Amino acid sequence: MAEENNGKRYNLPDDDYSDFDRLSSQIPDAGQDRYASSKDSFRTKYTDADLHDIIMKAHLTLNGEAVIPGVTRGMPKKSDGPDEKKENITVSVSLGGKNEDKAPGRTIRTDYSRMGGQRLRRTSHTENTKPVAEYTYDGIIKSVSVFPWNSAKSFYMDFYNNARYSMKSEGPPAPHIQFFSYIPQYSQMTLEQWKFYLYFRDLSREGKIHREADASYVMLYIYELINLTGDMPVMQIAKELLSVWMQYRGLHPIIDKYMSEWFADFCLINNIRPQSMPDALIYAAAVKSTIKEFYLDLARGKDVYYEIIRDCLSDHSVKRSKYSGKYENYEELVNKQALASLRRADQLGAGIFGTSSAQTSKITRDAYTGCLVAGPVKRKITVSYLPFMKSTSSISYVAGIVKKSENIVRNQLGIRSRLTVTEDPGFDMDGERPASSVIRPDESYLRYYEPERSPLTIEKAAQVESESWSGTSFLVSGSDVYDEEKKEEAPDNDENCQEPGLSDDEMMYGITGGADEEVHDGPQDVPSGLASLDPVTKEIVIRTFSGENFADVCRSSGVFADTVAEKINTASLEDDDIGDVILESSGTGYIPVTDYSGEVTKILGNVV
């Protein structure tokens, strides 16, 4: 191989590409320490894993060439000069092996794509050939044209032939032997692994799972099925592909990523519409696939159709909402509301759902990208479809519906904050209330708080009013027994049984009624209430009610204001003529309740 501009080219034999040690030995410093430097021409800073990854990608998916940039990774050495040149290595993998040759009339277009931060050179082919099959549909995908893979290389023919040869082989039970390969093939397996593979394949065909089966066995089986197109009925292949996908996607989730592409390619090439594909699988495949339109057609008429649109198109995620974790089921409620709104929009043909059938787009893609497929099976397809899944206006439309749905849920939850929605959904979303029944809280407990229903009668009310006096008496007088019946059973207590006297004084308000009314004059022999205060305190009361500051009076008398105030109020509360506090605390101290000035003067004036 000739040298390239920025590095050296190394030939990597086709049959040894998986032998990393041999590959790496051809690259200076590869496989050595991460910071080791090469000679003068360039420096590589790659680990074994880095190189392995790059070489495998070059070999398997990028048509045989990889540029290993000479940029320094990791900490540069102090000896590195600022103008030291960094060169690239180009690794070339000869896909055709010894039989490689070029087809006449082939054009080569070179483009670049970024993968893993490394710029890799990629070549693809465009051919002017006639389609081998054409199909038309009445869904999002309008038509499919299938073209042969017009390649000069007949790669993977050994695998293709081996697959056809071994397709009817049966495998008795065999012990599990671990097997790993990036691109698993028959030739890489030992005899024990081959026996287990046959056993595993039989189990899969019977719809059974071997839980120890490695992902490489599963991928090999998938490659085999795809390569058997033309040797087995396509419906049977589709059925087995779907079966093995569903069986092992739980154990090996990576399968979803590849199968979502390959299965869509297989169905489009062979004009198959798998009706039995579960909704969950459709959703998972659509999310990961680059040809979501195929799965949308499968989901048409189901909830999963709107779920795919909602989750694949909207650039607003409810998971990032600040209320997402604060309210239980918040995400669920918004998603349900959005789902209902999208369904409604579809029914009304609003927004993206009103896209005209005439506005179709076309895409040409290499089928089975990344899959081990021999030339006779590999295809190129051109798909014509409604473009609403690809446009930015679709993204903003669906995001608008999701945001508005979130606003509706916020409104129902009493959250005042709203998201700004500039996109018009094309119909009245505020009228949508499917989520309201979900979020309405269960208020059945309110039955415990309903008032008792009974007809309104004066007699009943009068009885209630009359009976409540015992409660009033209990609460006001401080009796320890609530009602009369209990009071009769309670032991006698002079203090509690003492009835307050009813004075004729106009400032007293006697609540009277009933036939058993009794009026007591109250004890007169022993002074009580204000009259029982000591002379110093009485003087303080009189001076306070005559306008002096209470605190000053206390200070001049040498007593603690708070203590004296409590003593005075205790006495006034017990006083038959007052029954209330006569000093109120305010922000600046105690002030007299002037309502009782007359009583205070009368009582203390008489006593003094």
Place this chain on the structure above:
Amino acid sequence: MEIKNEKIPKRILGTLLSSLSAGVVPRVGAPYIAIGRTAEIEALTDDMNRVEGGEGVTRFIIGRYGSGKSFLIQLMRGYAHDHNFITADCDLSPERRLYGEGGLATYRELVGNLSCRTSPDGGALPVIIGKWYRDATEELAEQGVVQSSPDFPEKLSSYIISDARKFEDNVGGFDFAVVVGEYCRAWGEGNDEKMSACLKWLRGEYTTKTEARNRIGIKSIGIIDDRNWYDHMKLLSALARHVGYAGLCMFIDEGVNLYKISNRISREANYEKILSIYNDTLQGRAPGMMVVFGGTPQFLEDTRRGLFSYEALRSRLVDGRIAATLADSDAPLITLMGPLIRLKRLSDNEILALMMRVTHLHGMYHDWEPGITDEETVDFLEGSLARAGAEEMITPREVVRDYIALLDVLWKNPGTGYEDIKKLTFPDKKEKEKEEKNEDGKDGTSGNPGMFDLEI
């Protein structure tokens, strides 16, 4: 049945009627309008008896808006005063919570509203400390040390310090004892500035330790903040019992404000505080302390945001099997042994009884015979209940407020009867049509020219 003769102090009766006519729960005089609620009052007073005996209690009074939660709380507050309890009450709000930034604001409100029988309107903190001081001086007097003696300040100081050590076992007890002791010493010295500084500390009004230390003059004390305010409420409770009060009743109303906290973490932190209060009181770690929460059914029973959304509280508060069965049945059996008191709205007959009571009190206060019969009262109530949505929305508060307004009009306008006012406020449809018809001329033409009559 024997009807009691009760006297109502003038100030209390006036305040009571003013509060009712303004539609707010009266802070004084509530017992005079206590209708029904016999079982609930009994349950709460039994609780107070237990608290007086040294136990701790937590209760939740749950009811719809206007069902009488706040009224019941005020009722029990007055009862607690009469039974030698210290009370502290506050309404929760967006600024006043139990945990986080609002915790200290709640504490300040509670301490500001600290009241006792002789200071029913709050500001009882100096009274409680003053009682301690009085006890100390009496104790010293028994030992022969009177206030006029030269060694009185020193003896008082050592007495206070030794007595205050009883609180040092509690969380924050050392600081509390030091500040209370310093307050008493400052009083003995006549140092008003230091007394104010100590009170300010006890009210949780210092925001920095430095400021508190500089003002009080003690270098080692901390301050009351959002995290430790509840411990200081327990200390106040202990102090109240130490100086001879029966205990401390804490009433925290408007619990729905915790339910309204939108942040789940913050809301649950507040619920955790309720849980710790509940555990403290019922496990004997807060002797002599009663905590009563008031709130709406949503605050309690909403499984998404209410107390029942917090599993630890739900499992403690939810009705047991028997209680739940009784609550769902029509049987008139009730149990209030659990921490929950579910208040139903007053029945129509109870509201009518309340209106009868209000009529009586109004006549008593204004010294007149209200010119309204029982039948007219019933008619007024039926008119209120017949309004659209009244079935769900009307509360005793609104009915009584309107009714007092009616009584005021009747009192201010002698000679005016209920029927006259009814025609203006509840015009009967037929009568209204009849009146309109009478305004027209006999020949059917309108007495006043209408719009179309002006057309030529």
